[in-house]
Amino acid sequence: MKKFVKNFGLEQKQLAASGCVSSATISAYLAGNSQPAADIMSNWVRDFRVNANWLLTGEGDMSLDARGETGTTLPAEEISATLSPTQREMYAYKRLQTELGMPSSRIAEGIEAIVRGKPASSGPLSGHAAANQKMDDRFDNARGDEAIYDKDT
Missing domain, CATH: 1.10.260.40 (lambda repressor-like DNA-binding domains)
Structure with missing residues (x-):
């Protein structure tokens, strides 16, 4: 060692x-x-x-x-003992997104989401996120109709 x-x-x-x-x-x-x-x-x-x-x-x-x-x-800076795990995560996120060519404004939104502990929600949804949202909407609509099936006729 x-x-x-x-x-x-x-x-x-x-x-x-x-x-x-x-x-x-x-x-x-x-x-x-x-x-x-x-x-x-x-x-x-x-x-x-x-x-x-x-x-x-x-x-x-x-x-x-x-x-x-x-x-x-x-x-x-990503492995510095003086940083919290959240700070390290922000550095790693910034590095990876920069390497992928992400605009700095979107990187800032992502870092803000890390700080808040939730996903960034601004801007249009990506293809997969939009498809998932449509499925969620359909599921919610179907659940709303289930009351009809539970009624005795």
Whole structure:
């Protein structure tokens, strides 16, 4: 584990943020007093592109990129220990939407929705959302008519 931290140039707080654990827990891992759970190591594999096999057994290449696989590490702000999970989510959302070419006004709406904890509702519905809304409307109309079928005649 120490080799992983050194070779990737990581700080304990980066590992803690990525693994959703405390810095004290990372210290225990580095001291050999405990072992990280599979979900924590999975986060490290995803975030730092470390080879899972190497992380578990010490065998093979340490980095996934060394084996020719493509991928990038997350920007430091997305795994910063000083940010809340919501703040990290906002950074990730902004990065991904920017990479996809989303206009900045729509990105701002999405970030506002993350802060409020609900989906953004402004603007026209996408094709799938519009179709789902039509189905919901039909279902609501059908439910309104069910009273007719429940009546004894």
